[in-house]
Amino acid sequence: MEYNFRAIEQRWQERWKTEGAYKVSNDTRKPKYYVLDMFPYPSGSGLHVGHPLGYIASDIFARYKRLKGFNVLHPMGYDAFGLPAEQYAIDHGIHPAVSTANNINTFRKQLDNIGFCYDWSREIRTCDTSYYRWTQWIFLQLFKSWYNRKTNRAEPIDRLVAFFEKEGNVNHPIPNFKSEISPADGGIKSQIFSASGWNGFDEATQQAILMEYRLAYCGYGEVNWCEALGTVLANDEVINGVSERGGFPVVKKKLRQWYLRITEYADRLQHDLDVLEWSDAMKEMQTNWIGKSSGAEIKFEISNLKFQIVAYTTRPDTIFGVDFMVLAPEHELVDHITTAEQKAAVEEYVAYVKSRSERERMAEKKISGCFTGAYVINPVNAKEIPVWISEYVLAGYGTGAIMAVPCGDERDHRFAKHFNIPITNIFGDLYTGEEAITGKHVTVYNSGFITGLKVSEAAEKVIEWLGDEGVGERKINYKMRDAAFSRQRYWGEPFPIVWKDGIAYPLEESALPLELPHVDSYKPGPEGEGPLANIKAWTEQHLETNTMPGYAGSSWYFLRYMDPHNDKTFCDRKVSDYWNQVDLYIGGTEHAVGHLLYSRMWTKVLYDLGHIGFNEPFKRLLNQGMIQGSSRFVYRVRGTNSFVSFGLIENYETDKIHVDVNIVDGVELDIEAFRKWRNAEYANAEFILEGDRYICGVEVEKMSKSKFNTVNPDDLVDRYGADTFRMYEMFLGPVEQSKPWDTKGIEGVHRFLKKLWRLFYDEQKGKLWTEENPSAEELKVLHRTIKKIEEDTEHFSFNTAVSAFMIAVNELTDLQCHKKAILENILVLLTPYAPHVAEELWHLLGNSGSVLDTAYPVFEEKYVTESSKLYPVAINGKTRTEIHIALDATPQQVEELVIANEIVQKWLEGKTPKKVIYVKNRMINVVV
């Protein structure tokens, strides 16, 4: 009886399906555990071996927790809206709904092949109306809420209106009100109004004011506008200022956009990281993204003009060293302050900056800028300071204006040197004129009332002074900006918003879902609007023509899995109270700041409004690494049809060509398959071989179709079985780490499963297993394995767990152990990793009931205790020999034993050792 994995896997997959083995109940007394994979986007090219890495890890953990007695929620679904389907529709005329459904079917077949324990009755798709109805509903909650800074939580907008009617907005001023464009002549645009003021405003004004508070709001923002294509482009569709397709110029254009006021949550998003079990690296990335800093906003009057520039600085202590100001080129004041002489130069520079992406601007090493001709007055010493514009200042950060202190900031220093702006020294002898002093543990000099003070004291004093003089104030700033929440695209959730006379009104919740209409063309609408603007029936109702971005549906999907078929609410409160947070979330680091921050915000909003009982979605996060492709190359002698083997290429002038890794065995090319490859393009190829083999070149690259280095899991499952495939993916290395794929090694894992099988059955002799009592040696192997597998699984060290299984099977084979009492426990340990073979053998051993729900073996120390240990003995840190020593030996006994040792004596060369270091259970070091 041999290991027939195909029959075994098919049999159990069918059994588990018909018996509903993976169906999860919301109604049980068992403790819950929620394991979640990051939502996949069902791309057209299907799964390659890189995708299931995290899914296998989560599957193992979910099955492990189930064996440990938990009710485990382990669902899967699809993030089905997105740009690629729409682009495919534009190119091929196939409706995104159709291509997406096809892609999902392929995905599902591939996933099923691998034997996951997903509860498919809970599957969700973001593009289903039954799902996006609730995405729209949550959007309405965001639209109808504001952030009360007094209570520090989101509240219904009606409450705010009630405040306005009673007391105006004096206690709740407009958040993030930008004052920098205010004329300084007393005409400062007021942001504060009284109750009577509010009650006197017309509807349009009132709604405009409320829009300043809503958590989902409409504003204006810049997009990548490509005139030639008549459309808005994503950042990765723009390369060096031109469109990727066609190479047409791309400029910034202001469009009406929806935003989420995530900045109101900046502090809580930062603070609550403390309670999450995420990697430090991940927390650090979010912290940097949120970018909390404290400093001051300082007003600089413009000489001869009735304007002021407000600059944000984290170093108010350097105010006496300000030598120039720099505005973002798109700053609204630029037009107002530029002098006639500088007008042409400024306009030219602004045009240049408009063609540049934000990333290009930040990465630019070359210094550029332009003087505006204007001067401001430094409030502390009345010094006249020239005002420049430069691309290194971004409009979106701080106030879009900086006070430049060349002797205290590297970029400012380079700028001053480049444009020959005189540099004021405020750091005394420390500053030599060569490099800016950026350290924060220094003393400032030449600085009026703060001369001689340390940085932090000086900063405090300046902030105090600014407040007293009314020219500035303390300010906490965040690098994070409000999240753009609209796209000028078709394939996304429509906004449940109607426009009347320029005012946005929400649809009734009972009117949801607002279904995405069919379109004949996916071409953009007029003026950069989305395709919905082309539909008469849509625009006649004055419906919003933007759609929501990809992250809308994925910001809350983990809640819908809990209660996927509820048509009364997005998720019943009782159900979300039971499942609560996701206990383990597995996915890639590429979502570090996007998806993970947005879902955290949505969770907090839903919590604030009382819809759920927890304010963080993902308690524990495990980041999986990428599986890279290992590409293979053939080398064609230039201008010929001959291909030369890798070892001989130095003798020829060759062109390197990607070859499909699936027709290469290791590094050896299957020449016959190569001749048939790509419609027999190389049918007549000639080969210059090494011996009788053609050896390919190897490089590690990203796994992608265009590089012919993708490997389809279906092929491997077909050849070796799902159990082998699962274990091999894990065996490849730590889940968190990126590593290249190598199909060759899978045979080792397959051999392991066959070897395991042979502990139970022999091909010729048949049944081997017995009911005999196990020996002490066998029990030791078993219990060491229980301990190791349990620890490794808990720590997600799946690769070492697989090798522990191999060691156990090797040892049991050496011991010729065929005893049921040992083997059946090994099977339970193996169930999360290789469920099919475990279940099969479990039943062959005569057990009834599924191995999926049996009890996990319990480790017992008494079987593994040893009385002595083989210690490594080092002389001066270099291991020279090994000595058996009883574990209960005293340090004195150990020292005597060690010094008496022949080899130690040889290395001592007659000298007495200075010291003998004995670390129990570890090692011994003799210092000479």
Next chain:
RNA sequence: GCCCGGAUGGCGGAACUGGUAGACGCGCCAGACUCAAAAUCUGGUAUUCGCAAGGAUGUGCAGGUUCGAUUCCUGUUCCGGGCACCA
């Protein structure tokens, strides 16, 4: 440019809290079985000097701390991920 990771034999990787570097597997070499091959099994396999016993070197690179460093510190090189409209 900025932020976050990573680098160990021919290859993937192991090494707990600073304590025997290279577990396990692939590949390779040798042997057994076989007419032969596949499959399977057994042994060997970091580099280097040596017949051997044994020695020296060795965790990207350059330093440092320590009885002892893959592990901690400083600097540096290269590779991967993210940088706000890919998801």
